[in-house]
Amino acid sequence: MPLFNNKVATLGLTMAQVGSGLGYQNAIYKILNCEIEPEKIYIDILFHRMGFEKLDLDWYVSNSQYVLYTSRKAIMQLIKEDKLEEARQLILQYDPTNKLSNPHKQFKLYANTLIHEKNGASSSGLVNLYKAVIQSTVPNFEEVPIIDLLLTQAELYFILEYIRHIKSIDYNKAINLYFEVLAFLERNDIVSVWTKSIYYPKVIINLEEYFVSENKEDELLPLCDKAIIYLTQKYRFGELSLILKIKINALEKINKTDDEYKKAVSLYNEIVNVYLYAEVPINFDDKYDLYKWVDVYNIGETIKARRTLLDMSQAKLAENICSQHAIFRAEKKKSSPHVQVVREILTKLNLYGDVISARTPFVGDDIFLLNEKVSELFLTQKYDEMQLYLNQLEQQIDMNDKHNIQCVGTKIKFLELKDGKITVQDYYKYLVDALALTTNIQNILLKPTQIHLSHNELELVANIINALGKMGVREDTFKWIKAMETYLEQTNGEVLSVERHIYVSNMIASAYRNLGEVDLCHSKAYKILVYAISNNCWKGLSTTLDALGKNYAIY
Known part of the structure; x- marks a missing residue:
């Protein structure tokens, strides 16, 4: 993955820094050198920590990865539907020997934390639970300033939840931490506009009460304008309506109802009217979608589907690549060929020839x-x-x-x-x-x-x-x-x-x-x-x- 290696070098970081807290450092090197199958949950973390924008990629993953993903998805859905006992049972079945790497351990901790939250756990209890979730992949959290960390979108979400629960225990500490997160989000080297568009508005929403109570609307407004830029760049107009409402209220409080105010009101009304027309509530809660994948396909299913598309037999596909039995086992989800073999198979099936694929051959x-x-x-x-x-x-x-x-x-x-x-x-x-x-x-x-x-x-x-x-x-x-x-x-x-x-x-x-x-x-x-x-x-x-x-x- 030259794109990733080059970004690490450009930022002057080491692989150990980027992969801190993930465990199995050797696995990261092997993944990047295409010696072993790239585990998507790892690659997502590395991409986020390096500040990559959302990339338009197709992913082809082994059945073992896909089974874990479907388990994560099922657990989140059960918790969302308040089927908490069923969720607990699935969590116990997810990596029962606890041998998987830290990102998987973090998922289990997070899922259990959501269950505690649903059951009405105290703020102090949830603070400790979220701290454990964060430190499972960010071991130096609270030891160094947030601005100096390398964070994924999920890790940022966990930190914001941690701060939200601290707010009722130590208000001043929570406010200071929110400002630390804002400072982190204003970094351009390791924080993508994609990430800014998701989390900068969340911080503003949580800080609105503080700015209003302190009569600091003049400080709130430029932060709103930054959030508006990020949201507009990434077409997140639903959340944009929430920030526009905060801006409108702030402008009204300081009696500034000029053209800027009128434009904000007009855009806000246009967005709200679209939601009313579609009968969709303006409500955004990412907590159940943190582990959601898109454009990700099971390798075995893909091989069979592409053979069907091309009228190609297993024997023909295997020719000069591997045994027909290897193709058979892959399609039956019994095993997945080595990553180098998979690349040859995908190429012969007229795909892009890699398990993480852009739309054109990578040349730089x-x-x-x-x-x-x-x-x-x-x-x-x-x-x-x-x-x-x-x-x-x-x-x-x-x-x-x-x-x-x-x-x-x-x-x-x-x-x-x-x-x-x-x-x-x-x-x-x-x-x-x-x-x-x-x-x-x-x-x-x-x-x-x-x-x-x-x-x-x-x-x-x-x-x-x-x-x-x-x-x-x-x-x-x-x-x-x-x-x-x-x-x-x-x-x-x-x-x-x-x-x-x-x-x-x-x-x-x-x-x-x-x-x-x-x-x-x-x-x-x-x-x-x-x-x-x-x-x-x-x-x-x-x-x-x-x-x-x-x-x-x-x-």
Whole structure:
């Protein structure tokens, strides 16, 4: 993982510092050198502590990892539903010999702490419990200032819960700790905007009472403005409404009802009205989602699904890589091949050839981050800015590579279509040809519940649907929509990231509108809206809201 190694070197840190508190330091080195399977719970911690932004990656994990993940998810759901005894039993079954590494021990401590919290434990008791949770991976917590720590998003959450419970015991200590967290969040070297957008607003919400009671609105307002910037950058408009309300109240208290006040009120009302229209409460509680994974796939299931997609036998797949029996055992979830073998298998299955995969072959940090930037701008429809980065990217990668054709080439063709340089028919042909480079297209249409699509392939299918809608080819459009909606249903709104789900669903809604199916378009767009804002993700919703607005104009 050169991207990670280079970031560590740039920051002047050692691997021991980055992996502090995780246990099994040798395992980290082996993971980074691809000697053993990368454990996602480890990699997430390393990425967070290094301040990486949220990366658009596909993950392929062994069955043993996936079983642990599904156990964590089930435990959190049981606690959320107040089925506490059932949750306790599952916790006992999770790593019963206590041999797993510290992140797993931390999960068990946290789950038990939530149960104590549900049962009405005292503030002092919860302070001690959360301290134990934190110190299981941050052993020097409270020994050094928070600003000097390397922290994950989960560790930050635990610290904020620790402070929240201290507040009723030692108010001044809690306030000082909140300011320490703010100072940490203002670091730009190891704290991503992604992390800032989640936790900076939480601190402001918890400090509002202090600022108001001390008549320090003049100090509160610039903090609100910082939170607004972070939230806007990451399209977290639900939480933005809460910060806007704090800002509005502060401005009213100091009798400052100028243009700044009016803009805040206007934006606040717009956001609240969207939630009212969708009948979704403005309520954000991350406590049960700290361990949630998206775009993560079981290796055994993926191998079988890709073989089905490509009409490839186990024997053919195993040829020159491993034994057929190894493929059989992987698909039956009996064992997982060595990570190097898995990479060869994924390559032969026309995936990206790694268990942690970006959308294009990795050739260097700059290219990887450039492609991430292009994808972000494409998703948020900032096409003029995207063109500049896309030109740089095209010049620095191999445009004969099938994955680059699918990911980068498609965006080039999209801009050509947008500028009138090619027809919709030309664009459609390019999309189909690009998809055929890595899939058997008929199997996408005939076996949508039995296959697995990469992110590139999923995006290609979405754009094929949209292009067919623009061409007015009704029968083929509905055939593709049926296959894609069936494919999405099997993910149950959880496997795919919210952003990917929104993108594909928006293309389906657009196709309905292009075919004159206003009712179907409206129904689809409304479902997207509810799903997106329920998950506090507004990225890509401009297309959804535009569709709803145009539908109302027709009605």
